[in-house]
Amino acid sequence: MNTESVATRAPRRDAAENRAALLLAAKVVLNRDPSASLETIAAEAGLSRRSVYGHFVNRDELLLELVTSGARRVAISLEGLSHPDPLVRLALIASRLWQEIESVRMMAVIAIRGPLASHTAAALDPVRRIVREAITDGQRDGSMRNDLGRELLARLVEDTALLVLEESAEHPLPAREGHNLVMLMTLGVVGYGWRDAQNFIDAHHELDWTIPS
Amino acid sequence: MNTESVATRAPRRDAAENRAALLLAAKVVLNRDPSASLETIAAEAGLSRRSVYGHFVNRDELLLELVTSGARRVAISLEGLSHPDPLVRLALIASRLWQEIESVRMMAVIAIRGPLASHTAAALDPVRRIVREAITDGQRDGSMRNDLGRELLARLVEDTALLVLEESAEHPLPAREGHNLVMLMTLGVVGYGWRDAQNFIDAHHELDWTIPS
DNA sequence: GATAACTTGCACAATGCTGTGCAAGTTATT
DNA sequence: AATAACTTGCACAGCATTGTGCAAGTTATC
Known part of the structure; x- marks a missing residue:
């Protein structure tokens, strides 16, 4: 054989x-x-x-594998994420990213340097796509701000989520609070005041904190 | 002589x-x-x-001088910034930072690596102080969210402002729009919905865009 | 136009990293 | 217990970078 x-x-x-x-x-x-x-x-x-x-074989091969496996984790964790309300969808994405925080931060960090950058960007593409989809829908149905272009808003959402992840790395938060904060900030970027954002989160069980498997 | x-x-x-x-x-x-x-x-x-x-004498000496002169620019640009309304104050800080975008970004970038980090942090301390002051006042008088601690909120504000500056470096914005965006995002972080934030900005001439000297 | 101030190019040492070859170990599997 | 699979340490080459010495240029200033 x-x-x-x-x-x-x-x-x-x-x-x-x-x-x-x-x-x-x-x-x-x-x-x-x-x-x-x-x-x-x-x-x-x-x-x-x-x-x-x-x-x-390489330093780069090691990083490459890191990135691809990380991207797979994230992709799986985002799998089958479909909710009629684009706001809920967006918050859910933020929620899932929080659960995969280590992989996400690592990828973000690697995405900056060298030849891995383009590959990392490609690996994260699915995430970007569903973010844009949610934002497109949200802007269409009026649940998200329309003073900023879709592209710009999408980048701001991505970067803000990342910002919270980074922040929580330097100044650790209880998982429960971090989870809430990412969603809160994400909803904030797409236009919501802090009370509305929190009420929205509280009103949707899908967004509740659950102990990570 | x-x-x-x-x-x-x-x-x-x-x-x-x-x-x-x-x-x-x-x-x-x-x-x-x-x-x-x-x-x-x-x-x-x-x-x-x-x-x-x-x-x-050194690579580090060069960077050191860069940082200190940059910090001086920023400090000067923030000088005499005092407005009774802490929200206006915060937006003004964002506005000024936008005008000094190159120095700010450069310092943020340097602040990450090596032995310059602590010095850069120290140089930027005055900025941090007035941000905290504004936030303390704002939380006290109820004009800013109180669901997050002062420290955390302050860091989120700083990082968000920086985020916009970075974003505008990769995807350039007309100066006028960038200026508005930094303020908009800053007000957003401290709790405001997008319409309220924009209305607030529009209602205060101090926050108008003026061609940089 | 004399000359000090400044720039340049080259050579060199030192550092810190990646990547490879090889010989000598250790350990899981059979 | 034999042995292939794996790890290790060392030596070495290559590369990019910083920092220095020095001799030869160029140029602003006196």
Whole structure:
């Protein structure tokens, strides 16, 4: 059955674990310092820099895998997100992003530098699309401000959500409050005053905080 | 009169110009790429990397001077900013920051890396102080939201203003619109719905756009 | 036009990072 | 217990960057 005729042994189980440990370490370390060295990442994973090259051909390959797996997490978490009310939809997106905060921040950080930028942008494209959709609908039905263009508003929403995630990294918030804050700020950007925004959130159970699985 | 007894000639005028050119170039280049090399900066200034060391002992010295002069610009532009209404005050701060956008962005960018970070933070302290003052007053008199703590709200306001400045760097806005947008977003963060925020701005001449001097 | 002030180019050392080869270990699997 | 799979440490090359010395230019100022 083997492609090669030589008898080959199955890969060791701990190898896969180490690979995963490296990815996890990278996520953690890069959240702290976007330009951390492989040395630092490997150390965090409890491995040597040399052995990184046993799992990834490149620094970039490592980041690439990080980004794609992160994007997959986010995509899955956003999957099947469809609610008639575009406002609820938008708040739900914010809510889900909060649950995937580590991946999102890591990607945002990587998206800035080097050749990974374009790939990261592409990976996050689905998120952007549903954000725009919600905003288009919201502007059409009058539930969202119309003094700003759709494009601009979409970017402001994205960046504001990210802002809250960053903020909560430097000054940690109880998960419950962070979750509420992202939604609150998102609704604020699309035009709502703080009381209205909070009332809206309180009025929709879909937006309630639930302990993360 | 000279400290030294040897006859000494006055420094050449173009030296000062070149020094200024370097600072300007650094501001421009670092806005594009926060980790630009001295080579790049010198080239932008039309000088050679070697001659940078004729004006500054260090890379860090250059940045230090950039930051301090930038902070001075901002401080001056914020000088004598006192209005009874804390909301107007806050919007005025946003307005002034918009006028000093290049300095502000440059400082924000530098504030992230290396040993300059603490100095930059210190240089921007006055700005932070008046922001907090306005927010304290605003929360007291009920004109700003009170569902978020003063500290948190202050940071959100700062970051949101910065967000708009960054946004306008990537997707340029007419000065007039950018100016309005920073104020709009700032008022939004402290609790106002989009119509109320715009009405507020329109109702106060102090917040009108005036061609920059 | 003499000369100090300034710029330049080159060479060089030092640093910190990535990526590779290899020999010697350790450990999971068979 | 044999052995392939994996890790490690070290040495080395390559690259980009900062910072310095120096000799040769250019130019503003006296």
